[in-house]
Amino acid sequence: MAMLDTAVTATETLxxxxxxxxxxxxxxxxxxxxxxxxxxxxxIVYFLLFRYWPMYGAIIAFKDYVPFLGIADSPWVGLAHxxxxxxxxxxxxxxxxxxxxxxxxxxxxxxxxIIVALLLNEMRVTILKRTTQTLIYVPHxxxxxxxxxxxxxxxxxxxxxxxxxxNGILGTDxxxxxxxxxxxxxxxxxxxxxNTGWGTIIFLAALAGVDQAQYEAAIIDGAGRFQRVWHITIxxxxxxxxxxxxxxMGQILNTGFEQIYLMTNSLNRSVADxxxxxxxxxxxxxGSYSYSTAVGLFKAVVGVVLIxxxxxxxxxxxxxxxx
Amino acid sequence: MARExxxxxxxxxRVFDVFNVVLLVAIAIVALVxxxxxxxxxxxxxxxxxxxxxxxxxxxxxxxxxxxIFTSPAFVRALITTIAVTxxxxxxxxxxxxxxxxxxxxxxxxxxxxxxxxxxxxMVFGGGMIPTFLVVKDLGLLNNYWALILPMAINPFxxxxxKNFFQQLPAELEESAKIDGANELQTLWSIVLPLSKPxxxxxxxxxxxxxxxxxxxxxxxxxxxxxxxxxMFLRQVTVATDLSxxxxxxxxxxxxxxxxxxxxxxxxxxxxxxxPFLQKHFAxxxxxxxxxx
Numbered sequence: 001m002a003m004l005d006t007a008v009t010a011t012e013t014l015x016x017x018x019x020x021x022x023x024x025x026x027x028x029x030x031x032x033x034x035x036x037x038x039x040x041x042x043x044i045v046y047f048l049l050f051r052y053w054p055m056y057g058a059i060i061a062f063k064d065y066v067p068f069l070g071i072a073d074s075p076w077v078g079l080a081h082x083x084x085x086x087x088x089x090x091x092x093x094x095x096x097x098x099x100x101x102x103x104x105x106x107x108x109x110x111x112x113x114i115i116v117a118l119l120l121n122e123m124r125v126t127i128l129k130r131t132t133q134t135l136i137y138v139p140h141x142x143x144x145x146x147x148x149x150x151x152x153x154x155x156x157x158x159x160x161x162x163x164x165x166x167n168g169i170l171g172t173d174x175x176x177x178x179x180x181x182x183x184x185x186x187x188x189x190x191x192x193x194x195n196t197g198w199g200t201i202i203f204l205a206a207l208a209g210v211d212q213a214q215y216e217a218a219i220i221d222g223a224g225r226f227q228r229v230w231h232i233t234i235x236x237x238x239x240x241x242x243x244x245x246x247x248x249m250g251q252i253l254n255t256g257f258e259q260i261y262l263m264t265n266s267l268n269r270s271v272a273d274x275x276x277x278x279x280x281x282x283x284x285x286x287g288s289y290s291y292s293t294a295v296g297l298f299k300a301v302v303g304v305v306l307i308x309x310x311x312x313x314x315x316x317x318x319x320x321x322x323x
Numbered sequence: 324m325a326r327e328x329x330x331x332x333x334x335x336x337r338v339f340d341v342f343n344v345v346l347l348v349a350i351a352i353v354a355l356v357x358x359x360x361x362x363x364x365x366x367x368x369x370x371x372x373x374x375x376x377x378x379x380x381x382x383x384x385x386x387x388x389x390x391x392i393f394t395s396p397a398f399v400r401a402l403i404t405t406i407a408v409t410x411x412x413x414x415x416x417x418x419x420x421x422x423x424x425x426x427x428x429x430x431x432x433x434x435x436x437x438x439x440x441x442x443x444x445x446m447v448f449g450g451g452m453i454p455t456f457l458v459v460k461d462l463g464l465l466n467n468y469w470a471l472i473l474p475m476a477i478n479p480f481x482x483x484x485x486k487n488f489f490q491q492l493p494a495e496l497e498e499s500a501k502i503d504g505a506n507e508l509q510t511l512w513s514i515v516l517p518l519s520k521p522x523x524x525x526x527x528x529x530x531x532x533x534x535x536x537x538x539x540x541x542x543x544x545x546x547x548x549x550x551x552x553x554x555m556f557l558r559q560v561t562v563a564t565d566l567s568x569x570x571x572x573x574x575x576x577x578x579x580x581x582x583x584x585x586x587x588x589x590x591x592x593x594x595x596x597x598x599p600f601l602q603k604h605f606a607x608x609x610x611x612x613x614x615x616x
Contacts, residue, residue: 033433035507036426040438043423043477047442050474053458054450060457071457116350119343128344135351137602138358141594143536145554149561149587150357153364159580161360161377197354225336257452258538262562276452283453284543296451304448 061294074290081294090278098274101260102252104188110248113196114241117203118229133204136197147190148262152177155186178267187263206240207233246314250307253299275299358591365389365584372580388581392589395569397549398556402589404468405535405553412472413531417523419476420485425511427482428489439483446479456543470544471537471552478533481526488522489515528601535593557590 030037056071061081063074085091116136123129139147154162155176167173176182214232223231257276264272273281275295283292359379364372365388367381375382392398427435449455455474464470492515500510516523538554545551548568551559559568561583569577594601 033426033429036429036432039422039507039511040426042419043482044438046419046423046473046476047445049462050455050458050476051445051449052441054454055448056450057454057457058450060454116347119347122339122343123347124340125344128347132347132351134602136354138595138598139354141532141536141598141601142591143538143554145536145538145557145562146587146591149557149583149590150361152561152564153361153583153587154357159373159376164376193354193357197350224333225339261542262538262558279452280543284456289453289457293451293453296453300448300451307447 058293058297058300060290061297063290065290065293067289077290081291082298084291085295085298090273093270094273094275094278097271098253098255101184101187101255101274102248104184105191106245106248108188109192109196109199110245112192113199114203114237116196117200117207118233120200120204121207121233122225122229133197133200136200138197139194140198142194144194144256144258144262147194147259151186151190151263178265180268180271183263183268183271187259190259190263202244203237203240206237210236242314246307246310249310250303252306253303358595361584361587361591365581365588367581367584369578369581372584385581387578388585391577391582392569392585397551397568398586400549401551401553401556404550408468408471408552409531409534411468412534413527415472416476416478416530416534417527420478420482420526421516421519421523422511423477424482424485425489425507425515428486430490442479442482452543459544465544466547466550467544468550471534471540474540475533475537478529481529485519485522485526488519492518524600528597532594532597532601553586553590557586560586 060071060074062076062078063071064077065071065074120129120132123132154160156163157175157177158164163176166176174182176186210233214236215228218228218232253275255274255276257280260272260274260277261280264277276299279292279296279299282288282295356379360377363379363381366384366386367375367378368383368385368387371378371382426432427439429435450458459465459470459474464473496514496518497510500514505513536554537552538558541550541552541555545555551568556568559565564583566577566579566582569582
């Protein structure tokens with residue numbers, strides 16, 4: 001997200017150079033920069049077609065989209081789809097499912113990432129540290145399809161190793177893949193397995209930047225290892241933690257579509273359905289284009305509000321925001 | 324300096340060190356074990372898979388599962404499709420990204436700032452799944468492999484990082500090319516791109532992994548089974564446990580369980596093989612684009 005910063009700095013330098021140029025005519029600009037503009041054309045066409053046209057297309061959330069009439073000529077219905085959605089029993093269920101999954105991730109996966117990063121940072125045997133890092137990054141590169149497949153094999157009814165292990169310990173006979181009560185734990189588990197290792201990279205980078213002189217001073221003052229971590233390391237990486245938290249807040253409604261979709265089945269729909277998969281089932285499977293677009297638009301707008309809101313809160317806490 | 328840090332070491336600190344080593348090794352093993360289990364399972368016989376629930380080395384080595392999938396026309400088709408789409412897609416996406424990043428790296432390009440902010444905007448807000456689907460549909464790209472490539476052709480993050488990289492290149496080189504009478508197209512091709520090989524390789528890997536692993540695009544845009552990619556095929560076999568897609572000779576009994584293991588391995592193998600490069604470049608790429616610690 002620092003990309004936003006980089007973009008801003010780049011554009012600042014640009015204004016200065018631009019002013020001196022403004023006197024000359026537009027035509028001079030064009031001939032001088034014609035090759036550069038030519039190079040821009042494919043990219044601009046891409047952004048217009050696949051990024052901005054869908055934004056225009058999102059107006060079908062306020063229309064009754066009829067494919068043969070097209071987006072422009074389909075009749076307006078105002079907020080009818082939104083009203084339908086908010087009044088439907090699906091809405092509270094989706095909202096709860098989505099937010100519970102996001103909170104579980106925020107409360108379990110997020111602190112776990114920081115803890116693993118701290119543990120790695122405290123590791124003194126460099127080769128062991130490197131090896132661990134190398135191994136725990138691997139799952140990040142596997143597709144959600146592979147992760148779901150692994151889950152299905154490991155928890156397979158009767159024969160899966162984890163099915164036997166966990167049921168053996170608990171003395172139960174739970175079918176983890178079908179039992180709605182186990183949907184969320186499994187999703188969180190997958191999330192942890194796939195992304196914790198990778199997530200440490202950013203914190204490890206922050207940890208590497210902590211001023212070593214502070215540790216030396218603390219040692220002279222008699223601070224123990226844990227005290228050093230608590231009073232120096234954690235406060236030093238707090239800005240990074242806050243920024244990552246802000247980014248997570250902005251993503252609260254973005255439960256990964258692929259992960260949830262792959263783990264959804266007819267038995268766990270009551271807890272599995274989230275906004276993203278609901279949009280798919282309503283839009284693609286059932287063909288309610290306008291209604292599902294309204295759901296998606298609601299989600300996108302809330303996402304924008306959340307990310308700016310979280311950023312505002314981060315700034316109020318006197319920490320660096322992302323914008 | 325590092326030694327200084329640990330000079331005042333307490334017994335508790337040493338206990339923690341041991342505990343820390345054990346814990347991290349355990350974490351590393353957890354990250355790796357599922358994959359080793361599947362690898363071992365893919366080379367095991369059906370009988371062994373039915374009787375032993377967990378092993379990291381097969382008792383009897385067997386290639387039955389691989390034989391079954393590589394003689395399945397549907398699987399081979401999915402594999403070839405995926406390799407082709409990944410190769411073409413990576414090239415197209417990289418070219419589009421680089422050609423757009425270059426003009427935007429010129430700070431004096433009129434309008435460049437506006438275009439950049441419009442690109443940044445797409446990182447925060449988008450039209451959503453259904454409107455994008457309708458665009459792909461209106462363009463006639465349903466059931467067309469280009470639908471797996473074009474809608475995600477330019478990743479705004481990658482674009483901005485590549486743009487920033489171009490900006491750091493020494494300006495003298497481009498100026499000397501200009502004096503020699505080269506236009507910007509020639510400069511890009513003969514000076515800028517060769518200088519940017521490491522960065523472009525990084526993003527080629529980004530894009531390649533993205534396409535190879537993509538499940539949502541084929542799910543949305545391809546509804547013809549014969550067009551399936553590997554990820555779609557994998558899902559059908561493991562998650563939906565529908566082995567009919569393997570299209571085996573009906574007189575033979577396929578190694579039903581082994582097939583699942585083997586397909587997972589084939590879908591994972593390229594990632595594992597490229598992993599040494601991935602790790603080096605991805606970690607770097609992620610840090611370039613991330614917050615300053």
